[in-house]
Structure formats: C-alpha cells, structure tokens
Amino acid sequence: MLSLLATYSWQEVRHHAWRSATAVLAVMLGVALAFSVHLINASALDEFAAAARSAGGQPDLELRSARGALPEALYARVATDAQVAVASPVLELQTLATTATGSRTSVRVLGIDALVAGAIAPTLVPAVTGQGDRLAILAPDTVFLNTAAQAVLPPDRLRLQAGMQLREVRVAGTSNAGGGPLLVMDIAAAQDLFGRAGQLTRIDVRLQPGVVRSAWLQRVALPQDVQAAEPGDAGQRVSQLSRAYRVNLTVLALVALFTGAFLVFSVLALSVARRAQQLALLGVLGLTARQRLHLVLAESAVLGALGSALGVGVGTALAAAALSLLGGDLGGGYFPGVRPQLQWSGAAAAGYGLLGVVAAMVGGWLPARHAAGLPLAQTLKGLGTSLPRGRRHALGWIALLAAGVLALLPPVAGIPLAAYLSVGLLLVGGISVLPAAVGALYDRIAPLVAHRLLPLLAVERARRVRESAAVAVSGVVAALSLAVALTVMVASFRQSVTDWLDVLLPADLYLRTSISTGAADTAFLTPQLVQSVSQLPGVARVATQRVRSLPLDPARPAVVLLARSMEDTAGSLPLVGDALPVPAGQVPVYVSEAMVDLYGARRGQPLPLLRNALGDHTFFVAGVWRDYVRQTGAIVIAQSDYLRLTGDTRVNDLQLWLAPGASAEEVQARVRERVARATGNPNLVELASASEVRGASLRIFDRSFAVTYWLQAVAIGIGLFGVAASFSAQVLARRKEFGLLQHLGLTRRQILAVVAGEGAAWTLIGALAGLALGLGVAVVLVHVVNPQSFHWTMDLLLPWARLLALCAAVIVAGTVTAWLAGRAAAGRDAVLAVKEDW
Structure with missing residues (x-):
C-alpha cells in the first residue's frame, strides 16, 4: 500500500x-x-575571527584605554608584575597607503616588540624575504606585509600617510597574519613614524598558570580609563x-x-x-x-x-x-577588507x-x-x-489582534523577535479572514450589477465560491503584502536619509582627509593648513570637524566622537525633539539614537561614560539626533569644549562656504594647490560638493538595498505566477460549466468576458487585501523593526503612485491570466464535455 x-x-x-x-x-x-x-x-565571521586571532594571538587579557592611548609607564608596571608571564606592547593604527596605481587604500599598521610578541601571537612575527637582514624587524621605516597587503601594495617600497605627509617605508618581508591589508613593524619605529612617542594602543597580557584574571585585575588596580577585554571580544x-x-x-x-x-x-x-x-x-x-x-x-x-x-x-x-x-x-x-573563502556546512x-x-x-x-x-x-x-466553506474566522481576527500587541513589545537580546512574530501573524490573520472580506465586498457589489448578465455571473461566482477565491489569491496576497511593505519601508528610509543629508550638508564644498574613521588619528589637517585654506579667494567661511573613536565598552564596537562647530544646534543637527538648556558648569553633548538604546543615554541626564575618555567633567545630554551612518553610536560635542578638554588640535573634515559669485571648480583647484604646496601631494585630501556627497550617499543606499529591490520583483512574479496556476486549474476544471453556458446561448466571447471578469473580481480583492496587509507590515517595519534592530527612527512615507501601480499590475495580470486560461477551456471540447453527465 x-x-x-x-x-x-x-x-x-x-x-x-x-x-x-x-x-x-x-x-x-x-x-x-x-x-x-x-x-x-558564517564565512565572513570565520575569516574575521581567524584574522583577529592571528593578529591578537591568545592572551589572557587585552588592556586598552578609553582615551585611545596607553602610556608606556603602564607597560613597565604590568610587565614586571610577578603574576604576569608575558606582556606584549602593541601600537595599532589605521592609516592610508598608496597603491601601485597611485590611489589610496586603508591599511592597518601593528607596531610590536618582536622579542616578546612571538610568545603570544606567533603569526605576527615577521619573516624576512630571501637573504635579508635578520634584524630588519628592529630597523626604522621597515614593514612586513600580510597576504592581503601584498595583493594591493608595491612589493619593495611604499608610502604611508602620517598627518598630511607621505612617509616612505621599505618592505623587508612578510607576515602570516590573516584578514585585511596589514603591515607589521617594530613598535619603536611605528611610534617614531606616526609621532606617537611614549604611546601604546594595547597591552596583551598572559598571566602565570593558576592566576585568576578577576583577582589579578583587582590587585593591580588599573587606572580608571583602562579597560580589560577578553581576547575574543573583537x-x-x-x-x-x-x-x-x-x-x-x-x-x-x-x-x-x-x-x-x-x-x-x-x-x-x-x-x-x-x-x-x-x-x-x-x-x-x-x-x-x-x-x-x-x-x-x-x-x-x-x-x-x-x-x-x-x-x-x-x-x-x-x-x-x-x-x-x-x-x-x-x-x-x-x-x-576581508576576503573569505566559502565555508560550506552540510549541517x-x-x-x-x-x-x-x-x-x-x-x-x-x-x-x-x-x-x-x-x-x-x-x-x-x-x-x-x-x-x-469556512464559517468562523475568529482565529484570524485573534491573530490580527495578537500582532498589534506583539508590535508593542521590546526586543529580546537586541533582536525584535516580537516584531517579527507580529509581521507573521499579520499575514496569517489577514489571509485567514480573506474569505469573509471577499463575501463582504461582493455582497455590496452584487446589487449594483443585478441587471447586467455578464458582470452578474462574475460577481455571483466570487460571492458563492469565496473560499475558492481566497485560496486562488492567497499566494498573491502574501507576495503583494511583502512587496508593498518593502516598498514603503525603503521609500520611507530613503526619504528620511535625503532629509537627513539636507540638514548635515549645509555648506558648498566638503574636504576630508581619511576614507575611514579608523584612520582619523593618522590622516589629519594641521591648524596652519586650515587657516591657509580659510584665507583662499572665493572662500567665505570654513567650519572644521574632528572625528575620533571612543572605546567606551570593551564588549561593544567603539563610539564615534564628532567635535564640530555648534553655534546653530537646531540647524546643524537632525535633532529628535528640541535641544535642552545646559546647566551651569556642565559640558553639553548630543547623542545619536543608538546611544540611547545601547548605553542608556537620556536627554536631560548626565553621561558619566565620557569621563574616562575626556576627563573628569559632568557631561550633559542636551539633545538626541538621528544618525544613519554609525549604528554603534555617535556623540557630538562643541569644538571649543573639545579643545578645552583635550588640547587636540587635529582636524579631519572641512566645510567650506563659498563667497557670492565664486566658482566651486576654481575654489577646489585652489584648495588642492594649497594642499600640494603644504604637503607635496594634492591627492591627500578628498574634495566634493554637497550635491556630489548627497549623490554618492544615495548610491550607496541604493546598492545596500539592491537585494530588497530584487526580492520585491521576485515576490510579485511568484505571486502572479501562482494566480496564473490557480486560475488555469480552476478554469480547466469548469469545462462542463462553460459547455452548459454555451448550450444556454452564451457565445465564446461572452464566456471569456465572464472568466476575465472573475479574474478581475478575485485579484481586486487580493490586491486590496495585499495593500492593506502590506501597509500594516510596513508600519511594524518602520516604527518597530528598524529602531529595535539598527537604533534609528524614520518618518513613514507612502509612495501611493508606486503602490497603486503594483496593485494595478496584479489586477491586470490576473485578468489577462484568467482570459488566457478561459481560451483553453471554452472551446469546442467544452460543449462535448457536457455529454459526460448524460
């Protein structure tokens, strides 16, 4: 059997x-x-984790500073501790290097002490090429490239950016460290090359056997700004x-x-x-x-x-x-920079x-x-x-009600699980009550067509076999709901990003020194160069910005600190709500929405986390702003306050307002000429107009959502194909009915009109249901999933032209499909099929 x-x-x-x-x-x-x-x-994470292990080794602890730099005196104290087996000092920097084609690429530089690093991270110990000097690792201006760096950088000599200068270094060998482009060099040479004398980025510590990490940390009493991280935290x-x-x-x-x-x-x-x-x-x-x-x-x-x-x-x-x-x-x-190999898993x-x-x-x-x-x-x-025939749709309405309740719940471990369940219940509940919606709609349409034969036949069939209609269009309802929701979500996000860029890009020209936040400490403008640019003909005003990474929590990625001019807070930041007055004696800061979710920063409250990074002061959260770039959190501080607290005069970005009648192209040429005069290379900065920055940002946005656009098209195609399959099956099964209608006097053309009318009637309710469910799902995606997932909010935008075009395409496709299927069933065989019942 x-x-x-x-x-x-x-x-x-x-x-x-x-x-x-x-x-x-x-x-x-x-x-x-x-x-x-x-x-x-899985492949990218595996490659990244392997690269982090090879570059960081296997210490028991990594000591880092929230201020960004550790003093060498701390290394001497840790290295001589009786409970420490090995302490390896590391200077880790992100900078820019010139490739063989002359372009700039982001690279990581690790300065190590080769005499002790091998005990913790043996893959970092460089290998000298050929018959080179075995002590080359201790030589100044000498680097060793890993595999990724060898693929993009010259093999013998290359230039690294330090401030606004390109410093030439010699390639003496290779390193077995994985990951993106990495250069290994002696720590003293790295300190000298990048002007970091007496500074370290981290200290890798391996304790003596039997020493408990927590007990050791309590005993050594590290400075308040020093963080102890586990080696797997990266x-x-x-x-x-x-x-x-x-x-x-x-x-x-x-x-x-x-x-x-x-x-x-x-x-x-x-x-x-x-x-x-x-x-x-x-x-x-x-x-x-x-x-x-x-x-x-x-x-x-x-x-x-x-x-x-x-x-x-x-x-x-x-x-x-x-x-x-x-x-x-x-x-x-x-x-x-990670180029992983496919890690296929049978499980x-x-x-x-x-x-x-x-x-x-x-x-x-x-x-x-x-x-x-x-x-x-x-x-x-x-x-x-x-x-x-379904008579009760209570479960469908219960599912819709539960979906609304779940959308109000908070995330679980940072993931909006309740919101995802809400989306699923919206779709299930909406499709479950679809037969009732079909009946309710066509019960009201039927009296309007009671005296017109062909529309009456189409509407009455949709009324009488509402379960069949619901089954036929359930697939397209699910697909259309997905397409509508994604259309609304992407359109809302894109418009919000556009409005956000309008606030953040008030100037005419923008200049930046680095292509990544990580390289902001090594690629920067000097105050003298900023002053020189501000005095150029055609430049009316210049505003500066300092970008810096702050590792506030070792378990989370670094937060970005932006020190900028804050004369007009409301006009220069896309604030959520109004800015608050600052109490006397406190330093105002403005946090992104991610800071609110991840670190508990609240408007009108102090932010003690910044004390370790910027000094023992009271920092007051004066406002919250939207940031669609830095998912890990960002803090804006007035440049005058930053200079007073840190003395850091480095600048990473310039905003230039042009004088009336000045040509943007001529000003750009003058800026590059002034940069070339000061540094010897005009290509150490990137210049772009506000429209160019906006256009590049939106292109990146569209590229990021390319998968979403493709998924929309595929979902609609599958849904319409499903309608075609359903209609074709039902029409072919009704050959006897069509034969009887022909015996009663209806022509083949009239029968095809009835079938097309049924297709229009069924897909109309499917399109309306899909539109309604899609809008409900879009509200959950925009107002719940995105804030809980990425820690930013956006305004809901309904692109009615595109939504109505989607619905119209579904209705037209369903009608045409039904008509084509009817042609195959309403032929001569349909008349003969009536004999099967005689």
Missing part, C-alpha cells in the same frame, strides 16, 4: 508539474536566500554589529519561504478539489482517511524537497558569487533544506485534512467536491 501511495503521489506531482512549479520556485527562493545569507555571514563585537543586518536579511528570506507555503496551500487545495472523486474512489477501494491525509502530505513534502534541494544549490552559488564580488561585506560595510544545508520541507508541509496540512474528511459516497456522485 505504501508503494501504491508513493507511486500515486509521484504521478500526481508529474501531472500537475506546471502548476506545482510555482510552489517549488517560491520554496527554492526562500531557502536559497536564507542559506546564502547564512553562508556569507570577533564578538563585529558579530553583534552585523547581527541585526543579517537577521533582517534572513527574515526577508523566510518571508519568501512563508509565501511559498501559501502557494503550496493554494496548489494542493485546488488539486484536492479537482481530484476529489479520485480520492473518494481510492477510499472506497480501501484507502483510509489517514492514508489519504498522508498522500497529500507526501505531495507537499515532494514539492518542499524539490524546492529545498534547488534552494540549497542556488544559495550556495549566490554565496560564492557574493564572496567573490563583495568580499563577504553583505552590502553593509561590516567586514571591510546548515540540511537544516535549511528541512525548513523548506516543513514550510511546504505546513502549506499542505489543510488540503490534506480536507482530503481525509471527504464524504466518499457524495463525492463519487459529484457532490461535496468543492473547497471546504
């Missing part, structure tokens, strides 16, 4: 392959996207930073899989309704209700297995292509494949229940073969 079931199930899958391909495609899409995101992230910080981005990508993929489950439901529900008499005959021949249920579930499992197998293969190919083209960066900039492939099969079987559960509960005698007579 089991072999009979398997054979019969396979024959049915083959018979309906052209319709089942829709469900298989949807399952494949969901599995492929989810699996590819997993592979890309990988953990990046993992946490990228987690929200990859979780959102995975959820989008699972929503596609969710759509596939609805398409499986649609295909199997219509298939069971069409084969009801065959299933009843099998029941009379001895097939039990349980076996009929297993039969339909086996069909859904076959669909899921086919989609999952294809999805795993396609996902692997997508991941390999992404790693090759993007370097595992996921489009979000979380793994710069993960099996897990995601099983997820696709489960989704398909969930979609096939209700049709299987219907097949098991068929009344055999009535079904054999042609009665009771339609889809089950």
Whole structure:
C-alpha cells in the first residue's frame, strides 16, 4: 500500500508539474536566500575571527584605554608584575597607503616588540624575504606585509600617510597574519613614524598558570580609563554589529519561504478539489482517511524537497558569487577588507533544506485534512467536491489582534523577535479572514450589477465560491503584502536619509582627509593648513570637524566622537525633539539614537561614560539626533569644549562656504594647490560638493538595498505566477460549466468576458487585501523593526503612485491570466464535455 501511495503521489506531482512549479520556485527562493545569507555571514565571521586571532594571538587579557592611548609607564608596571608571564606592547593604527596605481587604500599598521610578541601571537612575527637582514624587524621605516597587503601594495617600497605627509617605508618581508591589508613593524619605529612617542594602543597580557584574571585585575588596580577585554571580544563585537543586518536579511528570506507555503496551500487545495472523486474512489477501494491525509502530505513534502534541494544549490552559488564580488561585506560595510573563502556546512544545508520541507508541509496540512474528511459516497456522485466553506474566522481576527500587541513589545537580546512574530501573524490573520472580506465586498457589489448578465455571473461566482477565491489569491496576497511593505519601508528610509543629508550638508564644498574613521588619528589637517585654506579667494567661511573613536565598552564596537562647530544646534543637527538648556558648569553633548538604546543615554541626564575618555567633567545630554551612518553610536560635542578638554588640535573634515559669485571648480583647484604646496601631494585630501556627497550617499543606499529591490520583483512574479496556476486549474476544471453556458446561448466571447471578469473580481480583492496587509507590515517595519534592530527612527512615507501601480499590475495580470486560461477551456471540447453527465 505504501508503494501504491508513493507511486500515486509521484504521478500526481508529474501531472500537475506546471502548476506545482510555482510552489517549488517560491520554496527554492526562500531557502536559497536564507542559506546564502547564512553562508556569507558564517564565512565572513570565520575569516574575521581567524584574522583577529592571528593578529591578537591568545592572551589572557587585552588592556586598552578609553582615551585611545596607553602610556608606556603602564607597560613597565604590568610587565614586571610577578603574576604576569608575558606582556606584549602593541601600537595599532589605521592609516592610508598608496597603491601601485597611485590611489589610496586603508591599511592597518601593528607596531610590536618582536622579542616578546612571538610568545603570544606567533603569526605576527615577521619573516624576512630571501637573504635579508635578520634584524630588519628592529630597523626604522621597515614593514612586513600580510597576504592581503601584498595583493594591493608595491612589493619593495611604499608610502604611508602620517598627518598630511607621505612617509616612505621599505618592505623587508612578510607576515602570516590573516584578514585585511596589514603591515607589521617594530613598535619603536611605528611610534617614531606616526609621532606617537611614549604611546601604546594595547597591552596583551598572559598571566602565570593558576592566576585568576578577576583577582589579578583587582590587585593591580588599573587606572580608571583602562579597560580589560577578553581576547575574543573583537570577533564578538563585529558579530553583534552585523547581527541585526543579517537577521533582517534572513527574515526577508523566510518571508519568501512563508509565501511559498501559501502557494503550496493554494496548489494542493485546488488539486484536492479537482481530484476529489479520485480520492473518494481510492477510499472506497480501501484507502483510509489517514492514508489519504498522508498522500497529500507526501505531495507537499515532494514539492518542499524539490524546492529545498534547488534552494540549497542556488544559495550556495549566490554565496560564492557574493564572496567573490563583495568580499563577504553583505552590502553593509561590516567586514571591510576581508576576503573569505566559502565555508560550506552540510549541517546548515540540511537544516535549511528541512525548513523548506516543513514550510511546504505546513502549506499542505489543510488540503490534506480536507482530503481525509471527504464524504466518499457524495463525492463519487459529484457532490461535496468543492473547497471546504469556512464559517468562523475568529482565529484570524485573534491573530490580527495578537500582532498589534506583539508590535508593542521590546526586543529580546537586541533582536525584535516580537516584531517579527507580529509581521507573521499579520499575514496569517489577514489571509485567514480573506474569505469573509471577499463575501463582504461582493455582497455590496452584487446589487449594483443585478441587471447586467455578464458582470452578474462574475460577481455571483466570487460571492458563492469565496473560499475558492481566497485560496486562488492567497499566494498573491502574501507576495503583494511583502512587496508593498518593502516598498514603503525603503521609500520611507530613503526619504528620511535625503532629509537627513539636507540638514548635515549645509555648506558648498566638503574636504576630508581619511576614507575611514579608523584612520582619523593618522590622516589629519594641521591648524596652519586650515587657516591657509580659510584665507583662499572665493572662500567665505570654513567650519572644521574632528572625528575620533571612543572605546567606551570593551564588549561593544567603539563610539564615534564628532567635535564640530555648534553655534546653530537646531540647524546643524537632525535633532529628535528640541535641544535642552545646559546647566551651569556642565559640558553639553548630543547623542545619536543608538546611544540611547545601547548605553542608556537620556536627554536631560548626565553621561558619566565620557569621563574616562575626556576627563573628569559632568557631561550633559542636551539633545538626541538621528544618525544613519554609525549604528554603534555617535556623540557630538562643541569644538571649543573639545579643545578645552583635550588640547587636540587635529582636524579631519572641512566645510567650506563659498563667497557670492565664486566658482566651486576654481575654489577646489585652489584648495588642492594649497594642499600640494603644504604637503607635496594634492591627492591627500578628498574634495566634493554637497550635491556630489548627497549623490554618492544615495548610491550607496541604493546598492545596500539592491537585494530588497530584487526580492520585491521576485515576490510579485511568484505571486502572479501562482494566480496564473490557480486560475488555469480552476478554469480547466469548469469545462462542463462553460459547455452548459454555451448550450444556454452564451457565445465564446461572452464566456471569456465572464472568466476575465472573475479574474478581475478575485485579484481586486487580493490586491486590496495585499495593500492593506502590506501597509500594516510596513508600519511594524518602520516604527518597530528598524529602531529595535539598527537604533534609528524614520518618518513613514507612502509612495501611493508606486503602490497603486503594483496593485494595478496584479489586477491586470490576473485578468489577462484568467482570459488566457478561459481560451483553453471554452472551446469546442467544452460543449462535448457536457455529454459526460448524460
């Protein structure tokens, strides 16, 4: 009997392959996207963690300062401690190097003491090339390149940027450290090259066997600004930073899989309704209700297995292509410079494949229940073969209510799990009440067309077989809801970013010295050069900005400090709410929304975390602002306060306002000429107009959301393909009905008009339901998921033109599909099919 079931199930899958391909495609899409995101992230994280281990070794503790630099005196104290086995000083810098083509690229420089670093990080110890001097590691202006650096930098001599100067260094060998471009050199040489005499970035400490880390830290009583981090914190910080981005990508993929489950439901529900008499005959021949249920579930499992197998293969190919083209960066900039190899996991492939099969079987559960509960005698007579009529939709309304409650809950471990469940319940609940919505709509339309035959036939069928209509359009409702939600979310985000740029880009020209925040301490402008630029003809006013990283918490990525002019706070920052007056004797700061979520910074309250970084002062949070760049948090402080507290006169960015009538091109040329006169190289800075900066930012935004745009198109395509499959199946099953209508006097053209009208009627309700559900999902994405995931807010924007175009495309496609399917069924064979009942 089991072999009979398997054979019969396979024959049915083959018979309906052209319709089942829709469900298989949807399952494949969901599995492929989810699996590819997993592979890309796992490969990038593995490579990053391996690079961090090779560059940092395996110490028991890493000592760092919240101020950014450790004094060498602390190293002497730690190294001579009796409970310390090895202490390795490290100067870690990010700077810019000139490539063989003359362009600048970001590189990391590690200054180490080769005599002790080998005991903690042996892969960092350089290897001298050929017959070179074995003591070259101790030589000044000498570096050793890792594999990534060798691929982009000259092999013998290269130039590194220090301030506004390019310093030439000699390449003496290689290093086995992994990760992005890395240069290893003697720590004393690095201090001299970059003007960091007496400064360290970190101290790697390995304790004597048996020494407890917490007890040692308590005994040595480190200075207040010194942080002790675990050696694995670097990988953990990046993992946490990228987690929200990859979780959102995975959820989008699972929503596609969710759509596939609805398409499986649609295909199997219509298939069971069409084969009801065959299933009843099998029941009379001895097939039990349980076996009929297993039969339909086996069909859904076959669909899921086919989609999952294809999805795993396609996902692997997508991941390999992404790693090759993007370097595992996921489009979000979380793994710069990392070029990982694909880390394929059989366990993960099996897990995601099983997820696709489960989704398909969930979609096939209700049709299987219907097949098991068929009344055999009535079904054999042609009665009771339609889809089950739902009379109660209480569960659907409960799901919608629960979705609203879940959207109000906070995130769990930084992930908006409740919000994701809210999105799922919105879709499930909305589609569950769809039959009631179909009936309610067409009960009101029916009286309007009561005296017009063809519209009456189309509307009455939609009313009388509302369950069939709901099944037919459930897939497109799910797909359209996803497309509408993503359209609204992306449009809202893009408009919010555009408005944000308008506030942050008030000047005419912008100059920056570094292409990354990490290099801001090594690539900077001197006060003399800033003064010289401000006096150029055509320049009316100049404002400066200092960019600096602050490691406030060793378990989290560094926060960015921006010291800038704050004469007009409301006009220069996109504040959320108004700025507060500052109490006397306190230093005002303005924190990004991420600081509120991650560090508990509150408007109107002090921020004691800054004391370790900027000195023992009371810092008052005078306002909160939106920042769509730095997900880890940013703090703005007035430049005058920063100079008074730190004495740091370095400048990283310039804003230039032009004099009336001045030419932007001429001013740019004068600035480059002045930079060349002061540094000998005009290309040590980047200049751009406000429109160029805005355009580049929006291009980066569009590139980051390219996957989302593609997913929208695919979701709509799959949904329309599902409608085509459903309509075609139902129309072909109604050949006798069409034959009877022709016997009653309707022409073939009129029958096709009725079928097209039914298609329009069904897809109209599907489009309206998809639009309503999509807007509900968009509200959750914009106001809940994004703030909880990325710690920023945005304004909701409804692009009605695009949304109505999406709905219109669905309605037109559904109508055309129904008309084309009707042409195949309303021919000469339809008249002859009536004889089957005579």
